[in-house]
Amino acid sequence: MTYQADITIIGAGIIGLAIASQVTREGRRVYVLERNEAFGQEQSSRNSEVIHAGIYYERDSLKTRMCLEGNGLLYELCERNGIAYNKCGKIIVATNDVEVEELEKLYRKGRDNGVPLKMLSRREMSQLEPNMRGIAAFFSPTTGVIDSYALMRYFHGKATNNGAQIAYKTEVTGIEKASEGYKVMVEDASGGFSFMTRVVINCAGLFSEKVAEMVGIDIDEANYKLHWCKGEYYSVSGGRNKLINRLIYPVPMAISVGVHVCLDVNWRLRLGPLFYYVDEISYKVDDSQRRLFLESSMMKALPFMEPADLEPETSGIMAMLQGEGESFRDFVIRHEHDRGLPGFINLVGIETPGLTSSPAIARYVGHLVNEIL
Numbered sequence: 237m238t239y240q241a242d243i244t245i246i247g248a249g250i251i252g253l254a255i256a257s258q259v260t261r262e263g264r265r266v267y268v269l270e271r272n273e274a275f276g277q278e279q280s281s282r283n284s285e286v287i288h289a290g291i292y293y294e295r296d297s298l299k300t301r302m303c304l305e306g307n308g309l310l311y312e313l314c315e316r317n318g319i320a321y322n323k324c325g326k327i328i329v330a331t332n333d334v335e336v337e338e339l340e341k342l343y344r345k346g347r348d349n350g351v352p353l354k355m356l357s358r359r360e361m362s363q364l365e366p367n368m369r370g371i372a373a374f375f376s377p378t379t380g381v382i383d384s385y386a387l388m389r390y391f392h393g394k395a396t397n398n399g400a401q402i403a404y405k406t407e408v409t410g411i412e413k414a415s416e417g418y419k420v421m422v423e424d425a426s427g428g429f430s431f432m433t434r435v436v437i438n439c440a441g442l443f444s445e446k447v448a449e450m451v452g453i454d455i456d457e458a459n460y461k462l463h464w465c466k467g468e469y470y471s472v473s474g475g476r477n478k479l480i481n482r483l484i485y486p487v488p489m490a491i492s493v494g495v496h497v498c499l500d501v502n503w504r505l506r507l508g509p510l511f512y513y514v515d516e517i518s519y520k521v522d523d524s525q526r527r528l529f530l531e532s533s534m535m536k537a538l539p540f541m542e543p544a545d546l547e548p549e550t551s552g553i554m555a556m557l558q559g560e561g562e563s564f565r566d567f568v569i570r571h572e573h574d575r576g577l578p579g580f581i582n583l584v585g586i587e588t589p590g591l592t593s594s595p596a597i598a599r600y601v602g603h604l605v606n607e608i609l
């Protein structure tokens with residue numbers, strides 16, 4: 237068999253780039269295929285840029301493992317490579333009795349996961365955040381924010397310096413299993429072509445179930461059906477960012493961690509994301525969610541925010557395995573050899589905390605690749 241590639245990575249979001257930076261080395265021909273004209277145009281540039289601590293997910297899940305490991309790796313990476321970050325910490329605050337019960341459960345869950353957390357007294361709450369209102373809260377010192385574009389640029393630079401080729405405006409349209417390896421069908425500006433590769437790594441984000449289907453996986457049977465969940469952000473004007481010292485989150489009560497304070501590395505303040513399931517990809521944000529923003533626990537916790545400070549801003553869409561009303565689903569990161577697909581690695585449902593987990597996921601997939609090649 238003549239292969240033109242050793243490893244083909246589909247998708248140049250943060251996950252595809254991180255994996256490319258991990259698996260590329262002398263003697264390996266690594267290609268990253270991306271249908272957009274630049275890297276990170278989908279989930280990876282439309283998120284809260286939070287380095288999560290690992291509080292929310294099931295203890296033995298990949299989400300918790302990858303998040304805890306990724307958290308430490310990201311701070312080290314940022315330090316060593318001049319990537320902007322702020323380990324500002326976050327407070328999770330309860331504003332009523334029902335939330336207090338949930339807050340205590342969440343605190344225990346986070347502690348069980350091995351996350352350093354500190355329950356705050358009322359006095360400590362007002363010392364840390366004098367403008368915040370709440371009846372109970374805990375502090376997560378290892379949560380922070382990162383310049384996600386700079387992180388992607390770093391992974392991109394490391395991968396290409398080591399010899400990876402990244403092809404933009406190049407869409408994978410079909411994959412066929414060959415006697416050994418895979419034939420990958422592609423469309424680009426010059427038309428269509430195909431090539432042979434030994435390993436395929438599916439990092440296609442919102443479309444990763446489609447890529448899994450291309451190679452013949454029954455996504456219903458495999459339980460890979462994705463649900464798109466749109467999160468909208470509102471910008472907050474009026475210099476309100478000066479009244480907050482760190483990230484502030486509500487107690488999660490629904491599909492997500494809840495509308496929270498988002499600060500970027502330049503201390504730009506947004507509220508969001510407010511999540512709801514959608515059937516199509518549209519990043520349009522109008523004012524239709526305003527009422528839900530105004531009624532969110534965050535507005536109760538931060539009474540200095542005026543409705544007039546809030547303006548609809550951006551949105552992102554997340555690739556979730558968990559459908560509406562369903563319970564926790566873990567990341568799928570899987571070498572599909574037992575489905576008769578040796579050398580095919582799927583990453584499906586890499587939603588939050590995917591950004592935080594990216595360097596840990598890259599290591600994990602790096603081990604899988606080393607077992608194959």
Ligand SMILES: Cc1cc2nc3c(=O)[nH]c(=O)nc-3n(C[C@H](O)[C@H](O)[C@H](O)COP(=O)(O)OP(=O)(O)OC[C@H]3O[C@@H](n4cnc5c(N)ncnc54)[C@H](O)[C@@H]3O)c2cc1C
Binds near residue numbers: 275592
């Ligand atoms: C609103 C929101 C908030 C979030 N907040 C956080 C947060 O604060 N912290 C955190 O850790 N995580 C967060 N996340 C999650 C994080 O953004 C994702 O886990 C991460 O970006 C996933 O990266 P990815 O590379 O898998 O996907 P993507 O960035 O979506 O990249 C997939 C790529 O595959 C390409 N592709 C798809 N199909 C094909 C094909 N057939 N051929 C070629 N290319 C293809 C796409 O064009 C795309 O560029 C958030 C996500 C959202 C949406």
